[in-house]
Amino acid sequence: MSQGKRGRELGMQRNIARRDFLNGVGVTVGASLVVPGSILGEMLNAADRPFAPEEQAGYYPPAKTGMRGSHDGSWETGHALRDGKKWEHARKDKETYDLIIVGGGISGLAAAYFYRQQAGNKARILVLDNHDDFGGHAKRNEFLSGGKKLIGYGGTQAIAGPNLYSVQAKQLFKELGIEVKRFETYNDRKFYSQRGMGQAVFFDKETFGADRLVRGYQGHLQAPSGEFLAAAQLSEAAKRDLVRLCTGKVDYLAGMDAAAKKAYLAKTSYQDYLLKNVKVTLDLIPYFKPSMHGLYGVGIDAVPAGDMAGLGELPGFAGLGIDDRDGPGIGLEVTRQDAEPYIYHFPDGNASIARLLVRSLVPGIAAGSTMEDVVLAKFDYAKLDERNAPVAIRLNSTVVHARNLGGAAHPDGVEVTYVRDGEAHAVEGKACILACWNMLIPYICPEMPEAQKEGLAYNVKVPLVYTNVQIRNWTALDKLKLHRVYCPGCMFTGIDMDFPVSMGGYEFTQKPEEPCLLHMQHVPVGPGANAREMQRAGRGKLYATSFETFELSIRDQLARALGEGGFDPARDIEAITVNRWPHGYSYEYMSLFDPEWPRGGAPHEIGRQPFGSIHVANSDAGAFAYTNEAIDQGWRAVTEILAMKG
Ligand SMILES: Cc1cc2nc3c(=O)[nH]c(=O)nc-3n(C[C@H](O)[C@H](O)[C@H](O)COP(=O)(O)OP(=O)(O)OC[C@H]3O[C@@H](n4cnc5c(N)ncnc54)[C@H](O)[C@@H]3O)c2cc1C
Incomplete structure (x- = not known):
């Protein structure tokens, strides 16, 4: 998408908080940009002193916006080392x-x-x-909106499965004063449902033929509602298969015993399982394609069907007669780690x-x-x-x-x-x-x-991007009655309102007229014969993506997905922080590609x-x-x- 007229409509010319020129400490800045008395000015005036930006008044990285995560200035030396310097x-x-x-x-x-x-x-x-x-x-991201501080996460999100932590990790938490049970009070789990806010799917025209925001979505495992099916931008065959997949109890691997089924699923991608065993139409694949991006960093063509059976995240296994929750894949710990509620979030x-x-x-x-x-x-x-x-x-x-x-x-x-x-x-x-x-x-x-x-x-780490978008209010989401939108064809596969957590004097937004953060996740996946190759190629794409490209995509996606509710990115976006993690999650072995x-x-x-x-x-x-x-x-x-x- 070129900037041009569309870029202006979306507000690309707006002076939002994105001080990306300050991101790298080693960055060169034209003198004309330096405001006397500014943090940058102080940093440059200190040039004759030993390099110690951390000692400068106002050095506070969490408040930086723009390109964060592995920000410019953090990775160049490592790459030079790799290249033989x-x-x-x-x-x-x-x-x-x-x-x-x-x-x-x-x-x-x-x-x-x-x-x-x-x-x-x-x-x-x-x-x-x-x-x-x-x-x-x-990584902590902070924002200011009219004097109100907003706190977001730029990387690791939550304490997953704390009961499964080792003795020493639990002891460390105890000594640090972390008592996970307290999140049960701090996390207002009913906040969205009590306001009648739910989830939707945004079908984009580039992938599905027309832009359409479809409500009545309750996650991939739930039987699709009539409201959802009536409006979904899917072919009739895809809709029929979706219903069959989510509601049927068919044994798609009839003739195999439980052990053979597990062995088969461990070596079959979820996409192949859908196409070859469940025999869904090809039209349905784009709908599911990125659903495991956030956990695996690859599409359903590269995640083992067995892990999906074990995780209970994607449908199609109810009739197989494999009744234990443990999948046959190697990522079994993920299954167990995710068995507890996902609420332990600062x-x-x-x-x-x-x-x-x-x-x-x-x-x-x-x-x-x-x-x-x-x-x-x-x-x-x-x-x-x-x-x-x-x-x-x-x-x-x-x-x-x-x-x-x-x-x-x-x-x-x-x-x-x-x-x-x-x-x-x-x-x-x-x-x-x-x-x-x-x-x-x-x-x-x-x-x-x-x-x-x-x-x-x-270990080829999984590249991923966690973005925080500061918006001046969430009236559009309130009007649409949405707190989460799954966007299977878009650069950012999800738009999420933040976890409703208030603690230690910090208050999660209570009223739609107040500012808040939207969390948007992007996983760059490249081509490759296995997950590690896809991740390596994805990392290359990520380094080549500028902040401006991210910003334009964010504005475009939010305008199209939330426009019906009155969202106007040119008016409503106050700041953007893109946390780019070319080296994100540790690689976890996958039964599709790795031996035991x-x-x-x-x-x-x-x-x-x-x-x-x-x-x-x-x-x-x-x-x-x-x-x-x-x-x-x-x-x-x-x-x-x-x-x-x-
Ligand atoms: C976007 C994202 C979301 C995540 N969400 C969760 C979650 O919700 N829950 C969860 O439990 N886990 C989550 N994780 C996983 C997370 O990686 C781990 O939980 C954990 O934080 C990893 O800690 P670490 O110290 O091993 O690695 P890191 O956090 O990567 O720390 C290693 C540090 O070493 C630095 N380093 C590398 N090379 C050099 C060098 N040559 N010289 C100096 N320093 C160097 C790196 O830059 C980095 O700062 C998430 C990860 C990412 C990227």
Whole structure:
């Protein structure tokens, strides 16, 4: 879509809050843009001082809008490393540490917490992260609308299945003051239904032949209502098949016993199951195509039908006689993790967990002591990296090398090289935990054995985009009586009003006249013979997509989907934050593409072996894209170090 007249109608010329020019700390800005006294002005005037943007007054990354997530300035050094760049003559840091942690996501922060707990408060720990904020995927987005603060999540959304958390993860929550039961009160689960607000499907003309917003949708598993069927932009054959699929109890695998059915479904995509076994018309496929994007990062042509049977997310299995909820696929943990209600959500998602960890690690950074008061607590980023503090969190610093001093067989500590503002620094420590992304570790640690590097490189993370759109009111949604719209053919496959959570003095919007955030999710999927190839190709597409392209698509989609309710993007959009995660979820093995590895022989298990004094954490090390895995892997790496020390 070109901008032109349509772009102007949609409000592309409007001066919304998208200070994307400030996103990267290393960004070059024309002098004419610098407003005297502005944050940017202060940053540039400080050019003759050592690089320390975090110490500047007003340094507060959660309030930045525009392109966030892996923002510009965070990824370039990593890519240069991948492309063979070397940093020689690093300047030696004076301080040395007991532990250096690469990656300030939940895994790295939890590792710092566990290590300090075991080694004592005097232990010196350095956490290095390439982003301008801590938390990794646990990203907080803030907005201001007429003096009212709106808090959103730019990455990890909710505590999924907390009862299944390990003993140490539960204990960590307890020590941080997180009591998940309290969300049962904070999350007003009936908010939308009590207002009569439900879900709809937006059929777009490019995919389905005409734009149409269709109400009466209650999710994929429910039998479609008469209202929905009458209006759905689907062929008559597709409508008949949809009803058959959702209401029939047919055994589409008659003749196979339960074990054979499970084995078959594990190796058959949901799309193939629909076409070959249920024999639905091809017309129905686009309707279901992106329904698993948010969980798997690929379309239904690449998700195992067995996982769908186990998850109970998509229809067509009721008559198979496989009555246990466990699917035959490898992603069984997802099934169990999702069995609990999905309500354990801080206003900033799991960024509050990262903030609680940082508040505990860095004394004086923020006031308060509870899971409630962290929501509005003000964080002083200047305190993150204070000289002589036992725990230092150094942002805007990309690690390019970690090596064992004395070799891997007889390590005598580690040296970690990181690049900050284009300059290489070398810092020494007794041990190091790589709580970053597995696929980057072979470049950071080229001395590792080849088999280990191969194991690490296997994990191709899922690219995805979480967008927050600040709107000045939600009267259009109230008029349409909708809080969620599934948009199977659009760039953003969902438009969601936020979780109705009020806690710690933060109030979720109560009235349609008030501003609120819309959450819109996009998953770039590329071509490929397996999920990892599709994700790699999707990542390429994502890096090539500009903020402007996202903005235009957001405006266009909202205008078309919500226009009937009076939504006008030119008037109603106040700010946009696009959280781009080219390296998102950890890859979880899929029965369609991966073999069943022997115990201990899976790529992530080979990859996470200690290498001298270098240890591996992060959720990739568990091949499971959840907070509890990030915590558990941090714990494992710390226990490895302590065991080695005896
Ligand atoms: C959009 C999105 C939504 C999610 N939703 C949920 C959810 O609802 N619930 C849930 O449980 N999980 C969710 N997850 C999964 C999430 O990945 C994990 O729960 C967890 O937050 C991962 O933590 P981590 O520390 O292992 O990795 P990360 O959060 O990725 O942290 C690793 C950090 O290391 C940094 N790093 C990488 N390379 C270097 C380097 N060379 N030098 C310095 N630093 C480096 C990275 O930039 C990053 O900041 C979601 C993930 C995404 C992307």
